Amino acid sequence: MPYLSLALFFLIALLTALLLFWTALEIACAPHDARLFPDVVVLVSVDVLLSAPLPTSFVVSRNWLLGTYSPSFGSSYPMIIGQEVYVFPSYHLTMDKNELIKYRRTNGILQREGSLQLPANNSANNLVKLSSTKAYLSLAGLGLIYIFNPETMQKTGEINLTSLGIQDNNPDIGIMIERDGYVFAGLSQMVGGWTSPENYKQADVAVIDTKTDKLVKMISEKTSGFSQATRPIDPKSLFMDEKGDIYISCLGNFGMVAGHKAGILRIKKGETDFDPTYHWTITGASIEGEEKVAGFAASICYAANGKAYGYIDIPGYYKPGETGHGAIASRAVVFDLYNQKMKKIEGLDLSNGYGV
Secondary structure (H helix, E strand, O other): OOOHHHHHHHHHHHHHHHHHHHHHHHHHHOOOOOOOOOOOOOOEEOOOOOOOOOOEEEEEEEEOEEEEEEOOOOOOEEEEEEEEEEEOOOOOOOOOOOEEEEEEEEEOOEEEEEEEEEEOOOOOEEEEEEEEEEEEEEEEOOOOEEEOOOOEEEEEEEEOHHOOOOOOOOEEEEEEEEEOOEEEEEEEOOOOOOOOOOOOOOOEEEEEOOOEEEEEEEEEOOOOOOOOOOOOHHHHHHEOOOOOOEEEEEEOOOHHHOEEEOEEEEOOOOOOOOOOOOOEEEOOEEEEOOOOOOOEEEEEEEOOOOOOOOOOOOHHHHHOOOOOOOOEEEEEEEOOOOOOOEEOOOOOOOEEOOOO
């Protein structure tokens, strides 16, 4: 029908313009010495707005419309590695398609290159590419890390971490990062839902030797009361600075379990254990320019020179009956990692864990 087609055309044009404006504003607000979100892609679903024979999503970069695909509901953020884009299945236990999909950007266009078939209830959430022919893929729902060839998208092995789980034989593998021949994998240790037990106030990270593909050890930080090392769908919650030091954002059970704290830990360059001199407690910390104190880091994205950007959940903005993550109570901040300070970013409204 011509009227429907015209309406769809203007809708798509409007959404694309808004997304490009948002990205331009984001760049303008970023410090001049930092590259904020250099490889961001934005997904916007249109099938929920109008029923029409169109692709369900549009992938937009800062420069051009790249291509189309249908992302899974509730999946981890797509990962961009060079010209490659990896899209995960749903993180929820009810899966739509059990596969990891690989796209490549060629001449400004995203094209599907292949897929890796996965078992049921995988909750695949993160990958680290070790070489052109070897990568790790964490399956948070099963306590496994798949080893696969990113060129052929074929599985070549697996690493079983189920022995590190508490109560349910699944440590809930989160975000991973590679440094100096080791992969460091945050563990959420969730039991019976999205939180770890009340009496399990510690942050765990698995250390894996990439030469042997064997678990070396699990390191645990037990003195700060932190829990849930990394947000399992956010690849930015585990990162490395220019010095080669690794920083781990711990969620503290989204503020939903009494006594658990959120904070940031560090593993220094050349070490495979937590730095005992660095414990930045986010829960209860003050934020410059904000009258209420912090709860947990709903998101964090490292830029440069010890500065990161993200959103802090603030319990003081909860309405009666609300809890962390779902409440519209997240404030945009600048993180000063080296001085352990936060500052409110002016001009941005409150959001929540689903929006950041």
